[in-house]
Amino acid sequence: MKSERATLPDRELNDRLAASGLRFTAQRQQVLAVLLKRRDHPTAEEVFIRAKSQMPDISMATVYNCLDALTQCGLVRQVHMDRGAARYCPNMSDHSHFRCEGCGRVHDIDLASEALRPHLPRGFQVSHSEVSLHGLCADCARNSAARSSAK
Template structure:
């Protein structure tokens, strides 16, 4: 529970880098329970880093979008929307599943993350925007990014039609990891 005692409080709007931020200006004191204070401090520092990512330019970053994006960047384990929701609830208890889906859709449409679909499974979300494939361990369910080797092109591996321009690359490998 956050308690604010204000002797003078005024709201102002600041626009910086296309992001509108509401600020409360005044003299006030706050009282946070210890656990909540540390979460807020961590969230604010990560929020600052999140807002300055080049892929996010032009996207209105709400607190909810920032939390969802931060979760994807911190774990990089290709979570489903349900898994993102569970993690987001720990940071923002009031967030809804619908809001998480809307945030993920906005991030995908803006090109900040990729939506990855595996056969007959829930969509997963990948923050790695470089060209890469995915290895799906069918025993554990683990999904691992598989980078393309330096200097290798698709035409080295595939007989592409003459003049073909690849706009999207999705490589999914399925199997079993021997060390898991």
């Protein structure tokens, strides 16, 4: 899980968009900035709220459009944890996600989906895979252990 530069230069965004036949726009820049600032896997609605605080006229439809555009050009990934809203992640390395049932946070896990390939039946070709884990993160597990031994 290598860390990426905190701020991706606009030039990079521009080039990536152009490579997919998409234009650089202030809204797309803003949405990407939101995702890079706090890498906490926000939902589209959370992205909307954060983006709106900087850019009050942005609309929900545009946030969805921008998230799509950024996903298309390979700067962002959609993450599906529960059955609820999709989340967005700017960490493009091959990794998995863990959602803590205690604090609700989604953690990046260094488990490459590439590692699953050997388990496939002969002849199957994987184009994409997703691993989602649920449980207690280290902090919450410690707290819950402490709580139950205290009573």
